[in-house]
Amino acid sequence: MSGVIAALRRTLLSCTSLARGGRTTQGTVVVAAGLGLSQPAYAADLSWLHFIGMNHQEFAALTTALSLLGFSVVAAILLMRTRLRAARTETGLRGDIQRLQSEADRYRALLFAEPQVLIAWPAGEDRPEISGDVSSITSQELSQRILAFGTWLPPASAQQMDRAIDTLRENGEGFLLNLTASNGTPVEASGRAIGGQAIVRIRELSGVRRELAETHQRHRALLQETEMLRGFAQAAPWPIWAKNADGSLQYANGAYAKAAEAATVHDAIERNVQLLDSSDRADMNRALQETSSFAARLPIVVGGERRFHDVQALNIAGGSVGIAIDASEANALSEALVRMADAHRRTLDQLSSGVAVFDGRGRLAFYNDSYRRLWDLDRTFLDSNPDDSSVLDRLRAARKLPEQPDFRAWKVKLHEAYRAVEPEKDTWYLPDGRALSVVTTPNPEGGVTYLFDDVTESLDLARRYDGLIRVQRETLDNLTEAVAVFGSNGRAQLFNPAFASMWKLSPEALGQQPHIDTVETWCQPLFDDAATWRVLREAITRIDNRIAVPLKLERKDGSVLDCMTMPLPDGANMLTFQDITDTENVERALRERNEALETADQMKVDFVHHVSYELRSPLTTIIGFAHLLNDPTTGPLVPKQAEYLNYITASTNSLFALINNILDLASIDAGAMTLEIGPVDIRKAIDNAAEGIQDRLARDHIELKIDVDPNVGTFVADGGRVVQVLYNLLANAVGFSPQDSEITLSARRTDHHVTFAVTDRGPGIPPEVKDKVFDWFESHSNGSRHRGAGLGLPLVKSFVELHGGRVRVDSIMGGGTTVTCDFPLDQAAHRNAAE
Numbered sequence: 001m002s003g004v005i006a007a008l009r010r011t012l013l014s015c016t017s018l019a020r021g022g023r024t025t026q027g028t029v030v031v032a033a034g035l036g037l038s039q040p041a042y043a044a045d046l047s048w049l050h051f052i053g054m055n056h057q058e059f060a061a062l063t064t065a066l067s068l069l070g071f072s073v074v075a076a077i078l079l080m081r082t083r084l085r086a087a088r089t090e091t092g093l094r095g096d097i098q099r100l101q102s103e104a105d106r107y108r109a110l111l112f113a114e115p116q117v118l119i120a121w122p123a124g125e126d127r128p129e130i131s132g133d134v135s136s137i138t139s140q141e142l143s144q145r146i147l148a149f150g151t152w153l154p155p156a157s158a159q160q161m162d163r164a165i166d167t168l169r170e171n172g173e174g175f176l177l178n179l180t181a182s183n184g185t186p187v188e189a190s191g192r193a194i195g196g197q198a199i200v201r202i203r204e205l206s207g208v209r210r211e212l213a214e215t216h217q218r219h220r221a222l223l224q225e226t227e228m229l230r231g232f233a234q235a236a237p238w239p240i241w242a243k244n245a246d247g248s249l250q251y252a253n254g255a256y257a258k259a260a261e262a263a264t265v266h267d268a269i270e271r272n273v274q275l276l277d278s279s280d281r282a283d284m285n286r287a288l289q290e291t292s293s294f295a296a297r298l299p300i301v302v303g304g305e306r307r308f309h310d311v312q313a314l315n316i317a318g319g320s321v322g323i324a325i326d327a328s329e330a331n332a333l334s335e336a337l338v339r340m341a342d343a344h345r346r347t348l349d350q351l352s353s354g355v356a357v358f359d360g361r362g363r364l365a366f367y368n369d370s371y372r373r374l375w376d377l378d379r380t381f382l383d384s385n386p387d388d389s390s391v392l393d394r395l396r397a398a399r400k401l402p403e404q405p406d407f408r409a410w411k412v413k414l415h416e417a418y419r420a421v422e423p424e425k426d427t428w429y430l431p432d433g434r435a436l437s438v439v440t441t442p443n444p445e446g447g448v449t450y451l452f453d454d455v456t457e458s459l460d461l462a463r464r465y466d467g468l469i470r471v472q473r474e475t476l477d478n479l480t481e482a483v484a485v486f487g488s489n490g491r492a493q494l495f496n497p498a499f500a501s502m503w504k505l506s507p508e509a510l511g512q513q514p515h516i517d518t519v520e521t522w523c524q525p526l527f528d529d530a531a532t533w534r535v536l537r538e539a540i541t542r543i544d545n546r547i548a549v550p551l552k553l554e555r556k557d558g559s560v561l562d563c564m565t566m567p568l569p570d571g572a573n574m575l576t577f578q579d580i581t582d583t584e585n586v587e588r589a590l591r592e593r594n595e596a597l598e599t600a601d602q603m604k605v606d607f608v609h610h611v612s613y614e615l616r617s618p619l620t621t622i623i624g625f626a627h628l629l630n631d632p633t634t635g636p637l638v639p640k641q642a643e644y645l646n647y648i649t650a651s652t653n654s655l656f657a658l659i660n661n662i663l664d665l666a667s668i669d670a671g672a673m674t675l676e677i678g679p680v681d682i683r684k685a686i687d688n689a690a691e692g693i694q695d696r697l698a699r700d701h702i703e704l705k706i707d708v709d710p711n712v713g714t715f716v717a718d719g720g721r722v723v724q725v726l727y728n729l730l731a732n733a734v735g736f737s738p739q740d741s742e743i744t745l746s747a748r749r750t751d752h753h754v755t756f757a758v759t760d761r762g763p764g765i766p767p768e769v770k771d772k773v774f775d776w777f778e779s780h781s782n783g784s785r786h787r788g789a790g791l792g793l794p795l796v797k798s799f800v801e802l803h804g805g806r807v808r809v810d811s812i813m814g815g816g817t818t819v820t821c822d823f824p825l826d827q828a829a830h831r832n833a834a835e
Helices: 002-019 026-034 039-051 056-111 155-171 207-235 254-259 265-271 278-291 328-348 369-375 379-383 388-397 407-419 456-477 497-502 516-523 530-541 581-630 639-669 682-691 694-699 719-736 792-802 827-834
Strands: 116-121 129-132 175-180 186-194 197-204 240-244 249-252 293-302 305-316 319-326 354-358 364-367 424-429 435-442 448-454 482-486 492-495 549-554 560-567 573-579 677-681 703-708 714-718 742-749 753-759 806-812 816-824
Touching: 155 175, 155 186, 155 197, 175 207, 186 207, 240 254, 249 265, 254 265, 254 293, 278 293, 278 305, 293 319, 305 328, 328 354, 354 369, 369 448, 388 407, 407 435, 482 497, 497 573, 516 530, 530 549, 530 560, 530 573, 560 581, 581 639, 677 682, 677 719, 682 703, 682 719, 682 742, 694 719, 714 719, 719 742, 719 753, 719 792, 719 816, 792 806, 792 816
Parallel strands: 703 742
Antiparallel strands: 116 129, 116 197, 175 186, 186 197, 240 249, 240 319, 293 305, 305 319, 354 364, 354 448, 424 435, 435 448, 482 492, 482 573, 549 560, 560 573, 677 714, 742 753, 753 816, 806 816
C-alpha cells in the first residue's frame, strides 16, 4: 500500500510541476489532501495557486493526471487481491504435497517390507528405474548391473529371464519365474505391465514360498532324472525289470519284452511274463529275502537259443529290480582261456628255462622240471603247492638268492608283480657266481609266472665284447687322426668323428655304410686328384698283395694331410688321415719370418746409418752456424735477428734431441745399442736430470720435489742413459702437469733393485690409451699442455729394459700419473741371463 501512496505522490508532484510558472486550481490541493499529503509541506510552493486562474489546457492536463492516478489505484488493488489468492492456493498445494509424500512413504515402506528389487521401464524409454536393495538378492553390490543377469544367475536362468523381460516389454505378457542365483539363493521374478510401464519384481524367497520353490525344483529334477533313467533303461540292450513286493512285474524295457517273447512291453507287464525259469526265480527270491541281493550266471532261452546271462537283482523299497547281461561270449572266452592255459603249461614244461606259476593266492600252481633242477628243490615240497614267500625263504636259507641288505623289503618289492600290469625283467647274481635272468609276468587270471634263465656265460661274453668295443670306440673317437675302416667289399664299416669333420661329411650318411666310390664323390670338392683316389681305391679293394700305402694330400682349402692305408687281419682296410697343415705352415712361416727378420735388421741398420749421415750432418752444420752468428766476434745483430737466431737455436736443439732419440730407439731395436756400464751416483744422476728442466719448471711455475734417501748410494748402470731416462720422465711429467702444481721424483733402494718414480698431478691416462703409451709416436695430450713426438716413454722403456729392468705406469683419471722404473743392481747377472 505504501508503494501505491508513493506513486500517487509522484503523480501529484508532476501535476504541480506542470502548474509552475502558470496557475492551478484548488483541486490540486484538494487531491493532495485526499491522498494524505501534508498541506503545510506544500503551502510554501502552492500558496500562490489560489490567486491564479486555470485555463483549458491546464484543466486537460489535470484531468489526464487524475485518470492515471485512478488507474494506478485500481491496478494496485487488483494486484493485492491476486497476491492474496495465490498465497492461499500455494498453502493448499503444499498441504497436498505433504499428504501425497506421506502416502508415498507409507506405500514404499509396505512395498519394501521384504527384500526385493523393482525394475520399471516407462513407456517409450529404454533406461529402467531400479529400486530396492540389490545386495539382498545377489549378495553383491550390483545396483548398476542387476540387469546383467549372467553375473548373478546361471546361464540358462539368465537367458530365460532375458526372454521373459523382452516378451513383457514388447507384448505386455506377464511372467512368474522361480530361479536359483549363482550363490544358491532361491529367487522369484515376476513381471507385468502396469499403467503403461513394464514392472519386474525380483525378491529372495523365504519361509513357505521358499520351501515350495525348492520342492518344485526338486520335483522337476527328479522328473528329469526319472525320464533319463527310463530312457537309458529303454535303450539298454540288456533286459531290465522291476517287480512289486508280491513278485508281479511292474516295469520292463524293450529288451526284456524281446527276451521274454512278449509282443510289447505293455503285454509283458499285463501278462506278468517271467524271464527266468521257476527254479531260478525261486533261488533269486530266496536270496533276495535273505541277503537283499542276488547275482548268478544263469542260462536263458532267447529267440530259441540258450545263452548265459549274468543276472543281478536287488531289493528296493516296495519291490525289487533286476538286470540280465549277456555273458555267453565271456563264458566261451573263459573256457577257451582254460584250454589255452593248459596248452601253455604243457609247452612251458618242455622249456629248458625254469618256469614257476603262482596263482592269485600266491601258491605254486605249476612248475617245470627245469625250475626244479635250477634251484635243486625237493619235488615233494614243490608238489605241496607252497606259497611264494615259503619258496623264497627256503632258497635264502640255502644261500641260493642274491645277498640283500634288507631281505624283507626286497621280497615285498618282488611281490609287487602280483599287482602289476606289465612284465618286469631283472638279473639276479647268485652267491655261487651264476647270473640268472628273471622275468615276472602277471597272469590274466591272477598270480605271477616266473621265468628263469641262466645267462652267466652270455653275460660274460657280452661283457667282454662290450668292453672291447667300448675301448675301441673310445680310442677311435679320441684320436686326433681321422680314421675310417672299409670292409673287403669297399664299404665304410667304421669311422670316427674326426674323419667326418675333416672331410665335412654327414655322420648319418656315413652310418649308411657307403662305398668308397661314394665317399670319393663326397670328398672331391676338397680333393679331386684322380690318381691319388685311384691308389686309395686299389689299396682298399685289393685282395692280394695288401700293403700299407703312405700318401700326402694337399687339398683345395690349403690344408695338408698325411694319409696311410693299413690292411687289417679280417680283410678290411683302415684309412687314416692326419692334418699336418699347422706343421707345414709353421715351417713355412718360420722360414719366411727368419728371412723377414734378417731383412728388417738390415733395414734398421741402414736406416740408422742413413739418418746419422743425412740428418745429423746438416743439422750439425746449422747448429754450428747459429752459434757462430750468435758469437759477438762475428758482428753485432739487430734485435729482430737475434730473436730469430734464438728461435733457430731452440728448434735445432729440439730437432737434434728428437733425432738422437730416434737413433737411440732404432739402435736398441736393431740390437746395435751397447751400454757403458759403470758406477752411477743416484743423487748426482737425479740432479743432472733436474737441471735440464729447470727453465721449464720456472716458466710453468711447477715445483719439483725430490724424495731420495741420503744413503741411497750408487749402483752399476750406464750413467748417461739413466740421466736420459730421468730427464724424459721429468719432461713428460712437466708437460702433463698444470701450472702452479708440483711433481715428485723419488728413488728407493731394495735388495735387488733401484726404483725411480716420477709422479705428476695431471689429468691422468684414459684406460683405452694406457696400453699405447710405450708405442712409438703415440702422443695424447688428454686436455693438458703436453705436445711432443711420442718418443719419451718408449725411449725410457727401451733403456730400462736394456738394463734388464721394467717400467710400469699407474694412473687415475683426474688424479695424476706415476711412472716407476726398476733397475737391477746386479748387471753382471742380467747379462749372463741374457746370454
